[in-house]
Amino acid sequence: QMCLLFGGYLIEVDDTNEYSFIQGYLNEHGQGEGISLGTYRYQSGSYGRYETENRRSYAGYWMGANSIELPGHWFWMKSRKIVDFDIFGKADINVTDSSCLCFDRSNMSQSRNKKCHTQMYSICERNTQ
Numbered sequence: 001q002m003c004l005l006f007g008g009y010l011i012e013v014d015d016t017n018e019y020s021f022i023q024g025y026l027n028e029h030g031q032g033e034g035i036s037l038g039t040y041r042y043q044s045g046s047y048g049r050y051e052t053e054n055r056r057s058y059a060g061y062w063m064g065a066n067s068i069e070l071p072g073h074w075f076w077m078k079s080r081k082i083v084d085f086d087i088f089g090k091a092d093i094n095v096t097d098s099s100c101l102c103f104d105r106s107n108m109s110q111s112r113n114k115k116c117h118t119q120m121y122s123i124c125e126r127n128t129q
Helices: 016-029
Strands: 036-044 049-056 062-065 100-104 109-112
Touching: 016 100, 036 109
Parallel strands: none
Antiparallel strands: 036 049, 062 100, 100 109
């Protein structure tokens, strides 16, 4: 949704050069932690002690590919092209899963698949013409 607000869409990685560039950029400049989801207060134990916990989202960045419509068959959402997993090299992707593709910030920004409802940052792109 955020990408649409700026006239764009979730990034579609077209080749290994683009993948390497984004991966390097995220490793150098990306957020090391997930999005703050708020601070929660809860009772701990039976003596009325309260603890606080700051919860964060998953430390990653969404790309624009998923296998929701046909599990095990991955497509870029904007172009509808088939995802070429050779671009990502040695990545920890379960290509038979029904999920969405992201850069995993906690693992040197390698690509992975996660459940699509997982909260995290997005990487957007848009056409300049």
